[in-house]
Structures are given as C-alpha cells and as structure tokens.
Amino acid sequence: MLLLNYIKLAWRNLVKRKLYSFINIGGLAAGLCACMLIMLYVAHELSYDRFHKDSDRIFSLMEKIKLEKDTMQIERFNATTASSIRQQNAAVESYLRMGNQPGESIIIQNVSNPDVKSEEPDTWFADANYFSFFSFPLLSGHKEEVLKQPFTAVISATTAQKYFGSTDVIGKQLRYNGKYIFQVSGVMADAPSNSSIHANILLSYSSMAGIASFRNAMAEERGFGGMFFKVFLKLDDPVHAAAVARNIDRLIAARLDQGRSVLTPMNRVHTSANFNPGFNLRYLKLFPLVAALILLMALINYMSLSTARATVRAREIGVRKSLGADHKSIARQFYAESALYAFLAFCLALLLCQLLRPWFFNLLELKVDVSFLYHPLVLLIYAALLLVTILAAGSYPSFVLSRYNPVTILSGKMSRVSGGASVRKVLTVVQFGTAAVLIICSIVINRQLYFFRHAATGINKENVIMLPFQGSMGNHYQAYRQQVAALNGVQQTATARYPLYGGYDMWFVMGENNRPPMALSMLSMDRSLFGLTGLQWKIPPADMTQLGMPGKMVLNESAVESFGFTGSPVGKYVKLGNKEVEVIGVVKNFHYKSLHSAIIPLGINVEEDNTALWGANSPGCLFVKVAPKQNMPALIGEIKKIYTGYDLQEPFSYTFLDDAFGKLYTAEDRLAGIFGWFTLLTVLISALGLLGLAAFSAEQRTREIGVRKILGASVVQITVLLSKEFIRLVIIALVIASPVAWYLMQQWLQQFAYRIHLQPWMFVLSALIAAITALLAIGMQTLKAAVGNPVNALKIE
Structure with missing residues (x-):
C-alpha cells in the first residue's frame, strides 16, 4: 500500500512538471536506447560460434610465415595435414576438413529443372563427421550418414526452397559446375547469424576423388600447406592446445615449410584479426565504453535536475519530516519515483530500440537473427541496464533530499542551502x-x-571497373575484351590474374650476398595495366618489348631494397621457385594493400596478352578504364550483354576499383x-x-x-x-x-x-x-x- 502511494506521488509530480519529466525520461530513454543497441551488437559479436557444444575444445588451424615487413597467413592445407596431426598428437580427439577451390565460381543447377541455377559461393566439401563435430542442426537425414557416400549433398533449408520450392528434397539431384551430379541426402538448418561458418551446400569429401580438377591438384600437393582445406581440430582438453601447436611446428619444420602454427579456439575465430581481417577487437572493446558514457550522460541529467529541484520539493520534505517521517522513508519515496521514471524510460527505450535496430545494423552492415534478440545473454543485459539505471538514478537524489533539516526548510532558509549545487557543477x-x-x-x-x-596510393583508381571472369570464358576472352574495348566511353582495357586489392601470389626467393629466403608478393598482369592504373617507372626497361617475355620480372622499390642489390638491379637474377628470373625494370612503390601497413616487396610478372593464359586455362580480371561523365549503368549493361554472349555458365559481376579500395577500411x-x-x-x-x-x-x-x-x-x-x-x-x-x-x-x-x-x-x-x-x-x-x-x-x- 505504501509503495502504491509512492507511485501515485511520483506520477502526480511527473504530470505536474511536464518539461522536466520530458527531459528526465526522454534523456534517459535516449541513453538507454543507445546502450541497448551497442550492447546488442557487442553481445552478438562475442557470441559467435559459442552455440557449438564443444566450442572451447574446437580449434581452427593457421600457419603464419614471418616476412621482412609483413606476415603471410595460410588458412588452407592439403588433404593429409589433418590426419598427420591426429596421428602425432594423442590430445587431438578428431578433426574436420572443409574444402573448395579458392576463387572458383561454383554454379549449382537443379537437374530436373535446368533453368533453376545460381552461383553458390558458400559451397564446401566436408568430412562425413561434420554434424557430429559441429552442433549445426540437421532437419532431415542421419548425421552420421548424410555425407558418407560419394556425390551426396546436404543443403540448407533456404537453399532447398530456392532450388526445389520445398524442404522435402531427400533423393533429389543437383548438378555441380555443369558436370557432376550430387544427390541430396539431408537438409540442415540455416546457419545462425553468429556463426563464422556459413555453408549453404555441403558436398561429401569422398566425392573429390571423382572430380578431375581436385584429384589432379591434390596429387601434386607438397609440404604442409595446400590449396583446398580449412582444418579444425577437436582436443580432449583445451589446455593441451599449446603442446599440440608445438608438435605441429615440428611437423612443419620436418616438411621444410618456414612458418609456425596458430591454433585459435572456435569461439574466438570471429574476433581474431588472423581469421577476420576486417575485424578489430580493440574497437569492439571500445563500444561498451561508449555505451557506458552515453548512459552516464543521461544519468547525470537525471541526477542534476532532481537535486536542482530540491528547493521545489523542500517544503514537502520538511512537512513530512515534522510529522515523523525519517530519512529512510523519504529515501524510499524518492527511490520509488526514480524506479517509476527509470521503468518508463526503459519501456520507451525498448520501443526506440526496436524502431532503430534495422537502421543501426544497416549502418554496421551486420545481419542479426531476430531469435538472437531473445537470447538469455541479451535479456540479462537488458535486465542489468534497468537495474543499474534504477539504482544509479535514485541513489544521489534520494540521499540529498532525505537529509534536509526540517527546521531549516520550514524557517524559509532553504534558499541558502546549496542543494548539491557543487555536485551539479562537477x-x-x-x-x-x-x-x-x-x-x-x-x-x-x-x-x-x-x-x-x-x-x-600510386594507383589511378578513378573510373576503373574490374570484371572478374572464370575459366568458363574459354577461348572467347580476346573477343570479349575487344568488344568491350570498342564500346563508346571505354578508354583502355587491361588484364590481371586477380582484381587489385583482391589477392596476389606469394613466392620465396633468395637475395644477394647469401641473404636468407624472403617472401615476395607477386602480381601477374599484362603490360596494358601499367598505363591503365598509372603505375610510375623508377627504372623503365631498356626495351619495352621485353615486357611479357618469359623469364622476365619487374620489382618495386621495396623489393630492390629488401634484396640488398648493389647498384641497379636491372639485368640481375633472382631465383623464383626453381627458375632464375631476370629483373628488367623497377616501378615506384604503390599501395596494392591497405594503408594500415607499410609497402612490402612486390614482383610483377608481365604476361603476354594471349587467350592461352587469360580465359582458357585460368580465371582472371578484365580492367576497364571509362571516360569521365559516362552513363555507368548503361555502359555496365552493355558489358553484361557482351559477357553473357560468351559465358552462359558464370554470372556476370563487377566492382569499381575505388570501391574495392574503400572496403579495406x-x-x-x-x-x-x-x-x-x-x-x-x-x-x-x-x-x-x-x-x-x-x-x-x-x-x-x-x-x-x-x-x-x-x-x-x-x-x-x-x-x-x-x-x-x-x-x-x-x-x-x-x-x-x-x-x-x-x-x-x-x-x-x-x-x-x-x-x-x-x-x-x-x-x-x-x-x-x-x-x-x-x-x-x-x-x-x-x-x-x-x-x-x-x-x-x-x-x-
């Protein structure tokens, strides 16, 4: 009954002083809403992969190779790596391999309805123990059997709807890259938004032996590293991770690789810069501080206005004290008022949070499942926010107001009482x-x-479109390029193996004066790309016709310095793999990576412009320099029309060079x-x-x-x-x-x-x-x- 009276008094004061009520409740709600959004984001980021039953025992493997000015990271290994580690480490309980061809475009087609086909980048070959190793739910099929037989596939519920219009798809067939038919043996739930593993289609590992490109490449793999497989290890106890890593390092050394292993717990993969280069853990740690500061600002408003209005409430407090009320009962009254205001602010904050959540996650380019909003961790955070707000908002005002002397108040001397003025200033x-x-x-x-x-950056990024293509372009690449170059508004075209800021090769080479082997980044491109991107020569080739000849290479300034060449490097040789390559020129340093790190040594392999290299045997990227003030959508539409005339298998895609650079940040x-x-x-x-x-x-x-x-x-x-x-x-x-x-x-x-x-x-x-x-x-x-x-x-x- 007493509590009800406190609430009635609080409501009466709230309605009576509308401006102060609006400032108190509105400011507090705004602060709480910001806290909710930020903490929801932080909770989601920190919850990645923790839904796996053994997330603390599952480790992801990486090999890091220290370079002179940078570090190279290898996340893919050969088919025998995991089994070798398992044999030499009793602490490794089991392992799982997930593999595909990096950079390869994967086209999936409904066999019974060939018109239904699409590119599926999240397609992986996986070991048969996938669903017992991880905790992804399987909606249909037996987890021990679904990936056991060759040419069987497990697809997600969304993928099943996409290709078949139903999740009742056991026994139906999908065609992989136009050649190989897989039978659907199971349907899995869509991966949650807080999973670092996203697989729309899983293909059985045993199928790889029947696919020529994988079979031939796997037979040629040497050493510890490889091309295809991500490796996950499940240990009997997480404390053995360091010992297992040391054993893996010995295995690496025995196979003449030069790196060291890194084992990252599954529940930290997402927050590790090794596995997620776009993620910065320091920023994630900063966001709760921002949330705390915003809430602090809102609470300061509440406490400042509550104590400032002490003189308005002073006579009421004086009368109540003269009638026998002690400071505890008055403190309880003001705590009840604070609780009501905080609860109203919290309810308003929840409403604002729901309205602003889509905008906030779009700002962060983040997808969060609606189900995560009801995760116990999120509910606990919200409850903690409400509790902290009630305790903090009511503590100081109730302490100040309940301590007033009734004699001072009723004698009219309250105007000379500070009422917390010094604290308000602070x-x-x-x-x-x-x-x-x-x-x-x-x-x-x-x-x-x-x-x-x-x-x-040393690269002219203005009005440059990058158009990746795959081997399915076949022998038509030169015709495709010529037709694109003939379009109105196209100034130049060029070709490279990778889009800029989208990858490069890595080689180990020997420097002069018996220097130890060093890593050299390598870009493969035709001579036209020099002019298209505006690369500047430090020492140009004496004969430009040498560009594109076999056994010739161009270095950047950083590579010349790192190799320790005395005098001009032109005419000197470096050992690239098993062959000697002549240096014919030096380009000025340019940023082919982000500006987070210094420019590292780079070699440029200039390839002859021919169909045998570009299109027929390997994927690549066509660069198109467009004249200013062109109708870009119309021009891209024309390029797409030309592309689809030559490649019916791979979907058309494009990226602007300046956008690719911007995504580095x-x-x-x-x-x-x-x-x-x-x-x-x-x-x-x-x-x-x-x-x-x-x-x-x-x-x-x-x-x-x-x-x-x-x-x-x-x-x-x-x-x-x-x-x-x-x-x-x-x-x-x-x-x-x-x-x-x-x-x-x-x-x-x-x-x-x-x-x-x-x-x-x-x-x-x-x-x-x-x-x-x-x-x-x-x-x-x-x-x-x-x-x-x-x-x-x-x-x-």
Missing part, C-alpha cells in the same frame, strides 16, 4: 567534457578515413559511423541537461530578474548574468577534455603505418561545437526570462 563539467572528447575523437577518426581514401568505417551518431546523441543529451538546468535557474531567479529590470538592467545584461556560470563550466570541461582526447587519439593513430597528425583546428572546432551547443541550450531559456514582464515576475511569491 557533473556538468564531466558531461560536457565527455561530449568534447567524443567530438574530437569523431573529427580525428573521420579525418584519418578521409586521408585513407584520398592519399596518393570496413572496421574504421564502422567505428566512424558509431562514433559519429553516438557523439551527436551525447551532445544532444548534454544540451538537454543544460536546458533543464537553465530553465530551473531562470525560474528560481525570477524575482531577481524582475528587480534588475526595474532598476534598468538590459536584456543583454540579464542574459549574460544567467548564462555566464554555465559557459564557465563548459570552458572548464573543454580545457580538461582536450589533453585527454589528444592522448587517446595519439594512441589510436599509432596503429597505422600511414596517418594524419593531430592539428590545433580539430580541438578548436570541437570547442566551437560544444560552446555553440551550450549557448543554444541555455539561450532560449535565459532570453525568455530576460524579456519577460518584470511586473509579472514581482507578483510571484
């Missing part, structure tokens, strides 16, 4: 200081991203997006709190303002009088925030090999944004009070 400084730090960080992050995208884009929007939210919450304090201050000084106006004070003088204390607090906040932000951003920039320098204008701009926000927040209230009729002000008792 909270205001903290609030705007935090906002200023976030503003500076947002400015620096966006400038670094701008630098990335506009730095001179996905993690920073996400950081900038989150920081930008939540910095704006923090500034708005801070401004909202300042608005409430300014309104309260103007209300409390109504009589003073009236007297000053009668005595001749101008509107400007009164506005300055009411504003100067708040502006002084904002200035103090900016002075404290600047060195904090400088330190944080200086540390963040150190991770980049190429970076901007912090400039004074960044801090000045941040100060201007904070100051203007503060002036706008308090200006309306102070101006309203300053222009008011002094007669009305003096009527107030």
Whole structure:
C-alpha cells in the first residue's frame, strides 16, 4: 500500500512538471536506447560460434610465415595435414576438413529443372563427421550418414526452397559446375547469424576423388600447406592446445615449410584479426565504453535536475519530516519515483530500440537473427541496464533530499542551502567534457578515413571497373575484351590474374650476398595495366618489348631494397621457385594493400596478352578504364550483354576499383559511423541537461530578474548574468577534455603505418561545437526570462 502511494506521488509530480519529466525520461530513454543497441551488437559479436557444444575444445588451424615487413597467413592445407596431426598428437580427439577451390565460381543447377541455377559461393566439401563435430542442426537425414557416400549433398533449408520450392528434397539431384551430379541426402538448418561458418551446400569429401580438377591438384600437393582445406581440430582438453601447436611446428619444420602454427579456439575465430581481417577487437572493446558514457550522460541529467529541484520539493520534505517521517522513508519515496521514471524510460527505450535496430545494423552492415534478440545473454543485459539505471538514478537524489533539516526548510532558509549545487557543477563539467572528447575523437577518426581514401596510393583508381571472369570464358576472352574495348566511353582495357586489392601470389626467393629466403608478393598482369592504373617507372626497361617475355620480372622499390642489390638491379637474377628470373625494370612503390601497413616487396610478372593464359586455362580480371561523365549503368549493361554472349555458365559481376579500395577500411568505417551518431546523441543529451538546468535557474531567479529590470538592467545584461556560470563550466570541461582526447587519439593513430597528425583546428572546432551547443541550450531559456514582464515576475511569491 505504501509503495502504491509512492507511485501515485511520483506520477502526480511527473504530470505536474511536464518539461522536466520530458527531459528526465526522454534523456534517459535516449541513453538507454543507445546502450541497448551497442550492447546488442557487442553481445552478438562475442557470441559467435559459442552455440557449438564443444566450442572451447574446437580449434581452427593457421600457419603464419614471418616476412621482412609483413606476415603471410595460410588458412588452407592439403588433404593429409589433418590426419598427420591426429596421428602425432594423442590430445587431438578428431578433426574436420572443409574444402573448395579458392576463387572458383561454383554454379549449382537443379537437374530436373535446368533453368533453376545460381552461383553458390558458400559451397564446401566436408568430412562425413561434420554434424557430429559441429552442433549445426540437421532437419532431415542421419548425421552420421548424410555425407558418407560419394556425390551426396546436404543443403540448407533456404537453399532447398530456392532450388526445389520445398524442404522435402531427400533423393533429389543437383548438378555441380555443369558436370557432376550430387544427390541430396539431408537438409540442415540455416546457419545462425553468429556463426563464422556459413555453408549453404555441403558436398561429401569422398566425392573429390571423382572430380578431375581436385584429384589432379591434390596429387601434386607438397609440404604442409595446400590449396583446398580449412582444418579444425577437436582436443580432449583445451589446455593441451599449446603442446599440440608445438608438435605441429615440428611437423612443419620436418616438411621444410618456414612458418609456425596458430591454433585459435572456435569461439574466438570471429574476433581474431588472423581469421577476420576486417575485424578489430580493440574497437569492439571500445563500444561498451561508449555505451557506458552515453548512459552516464543521461544519468547525470537525471541526477542534476532532481537535486536542482530540491528547493521545489523542500517544503514537502520538511512537512513530512515534522510529522515523523525519517530519512529512510523519504529515501524510499524518492527511490520509488526514480524506479517509476527509470521503468518508463526503459519501456520507451525498448520501443526506440526496436524502431532503430534495422537502421543501426544497416549502418554496421551486420545481419542479426531476430531469435538472437531473445537470447538469455541479451535479456540479462537488458535486465542489468534497468537495474543499474534504477539504482544509479535514485541513489544521489534520494540521499540529498532525505537529509534536509526540517527546521531549516520550514524557517524559509532553504534558499541558502546549496542543494548539491557543487555536485551539479562537477557533473556538468564531466558531461560536457565527455561530449568534447567524443567530438574530437569523431573529427580525428573521420579525418584519418578521409586521408585513407584520398592519399596518393600510386594507383589511378578513378573510373576503373574490374570484371572478374572464370575459366568458363574459354577461348572467347580476346573477343570479349575487344568488344568491350570498342564500346563508346571505354578508354583502355587491361588484364590481371586477380582484381587489385583482391589477392596476389606469394613466392620465396633468395637475395644477394647469401641473404636468407624472403617472401615476395607477386602480381601477374599484362603490360596494358601499367598505363591503365598509372603505375610510375623508377627504372623503365631498356626495351619495352621485353615486357611479357618469359623469364622476365619487374620489382618495386621495396623489393630492390629488401634484396640488398648493389647498384641497379636491372639485368640481375633472382631465383623464383626453381627458375632464375631476370629483373628488367623497377616501378615506384604503390599501395596494392591497405594503408594500415607499410609497402612490402612486390614482383610483377608481365604476361603476354594471349587467350592461352587469360580465359582458357585460368580465371582472371578484365580492367576497364571509362571516360569521365559516362552513363555507368548503361555502359555496365552493355558489358553484361557482351559477357553473357560468351559465358552462359558464370554470372556476370563487377566492382569499381575505388570501391574495392574503400572496403579495406570496413572496421574504421564502422567505428566512424558509431562514433559519429553516438557523439551527436551525447551532445544532444548534454544540451538537454543544460536546458533543464537553465530553465530551473531562470525560474528560481525570477524575482531577481524582475528587480534588475526595474532598476534598468538590459536584456543583454540579464542574459549574460544567467548564462555566464554555465559557459564557465563548459570552458572548464573543454580545457580538461582536450589533453585527454589528444592522448587517446595519439594512441589510436599509432596503429597505422600511414596517418594524419593531430592539428590545433580539430580541438578548436570541437570547442566551437560544444560552446555553440551550450549557448543554444541555455539561450532560449535565459532570453525568455530576460524579456519577460518584470511586473509579472514581482507578483510571484
């Protein structure tokens, strides 16, 4: 009954003071909504692969080879790697291999309805123990049998609907790359959004022996590494991982490979930069801090306004205390009020979270299953947010208000009681200081991203389309290229084995003066790509006709330096694999990887422009330089029409070179997006709190303002009088925030090999944004009070 009375009082006060209720509940809801969104994202990222029963015992294998300026990572191994490891390590309970041809386009076709076909990149050959090794649900079929026989397949529920219009598909047939027929033996549930393994189609490992391309390539594999298989090991106990890794290193050394093994627990694969290069764990750890700061801003607003309005509630508290109420009962009353406000804010935050969730995940380019929203971890986070909000929001106000002396209050001396004024000043400084730090960080992050995208990379990325093609282009590649080159608006064409920023080969070569073997990145392309991308010569070939001749190679400046050549490297030889290759020229360094790391040694293998190399025997990429101000959609449509006239099997695809470069900075884009929007939210919450304090201050000084106006004070003088204390607090906040932000951003920039320098204008701009926000927040209230009729002000008792 007592609690019900507390709630009635709280509701009465909420309705009576609509402006303060809006600021308190609205600000708190905005902060909680931001926290919910951020923590939902963090929880989802940290939950990857934890649904597997043995996720702590399953390890993913990688081999890392240390280069002079970089590290090469090998994630694919040959067919015998896993069994060799199992034989030499008693701690390895079982293993699983998942394989396909990297870069190969896989076309799947319904045998009974050939018109239904599509490219399926998430198609893997897998060992028969796939469903007992992992915990992916199998909707139909027996998990021990579905992948046991050659040319059997398990498909996801979505894939079954796509090809057959039903999930009742056991016994139906699919054609793989136009040649091999697989019988569907099982249907699996779609992989959850928090799975690092996504497989739409699983093909039995035993089928690979019957596929010529795999059979021949697997027979030629040597050493420890290979082309096809990701390897997963299940240990009897996670503590044995280090010992198993040491044994694998010995196996690597015995096979004359030069790397070291890395075993990553399955539940950390997604957050590992080794397996997920676009992921930055440091940023993920930063997001909960941002969420905490936003919630802190909202709570500061609540506590500041609650204590500021102490004089309004003082008489009520005095009467209650004189009638026998102790400070505990009064504290409980204010806690009940805080609980009601927090609960209303929480409900509003849940509604906002549901409305903004699609936008937020689109911003992060992230897919989250709806079912994850009801995951126990998410519900626990929401409950914790509600509990923390209630406890934090009610603690300080209830403590301050319940401690008032009834004699002081009822004797009319409350005006001389501070009511937590000093604490409010500190909270205001903290609030705007935090906002200023976030503003500076947002400015620096966006400038670094701008630098990335506009730095001179040595490659002309403007108006270049990259068009990958597969071996199914056959002997038609030259005709295809000639027709594309003849289109209006096409200035140049060129060919390379890989799209730029989409891959390169790696070789180990010997340098001069008995230097140890070093890794050399290798790009294979025709001579036209030099001009199309604007690569600059440091030492051009004496005879340009040598470009494309067998046994010739071009190096970049970094490779020349790393090899330790004395004098000009032109005419000298390096051992590339089993053959000697002559250096015929040197190009200036250019960025063929992201600007996160320094430029590493590169060799360019210039191939003769012929059909035998491009199209007939291997995939490649056609580069098309387009003249400015062209109708790109129409031109791409014409190119697609030409492409489909020669290749009916592989779907047409394209990428702009500048877009491919931009995708190298996905993690920073996400950081900038989150920081930008939540910095704006923090500034708005801070401004909202300042608005409430300014309104309260103007209300409390109504009589003073009236007297000053009668005595001749101008509107400007009164506005300055009411504003100067708040502006002084904002200035103090900016002075404290600047060195904090400088330190944080200086540390963040150190991770980049190429970076901007912090400039004074960044801090000045941040100060201007904070100051203007503060002036706008308090200006309306102070101006309203300053222009008011002094007669009305003096009527107030």
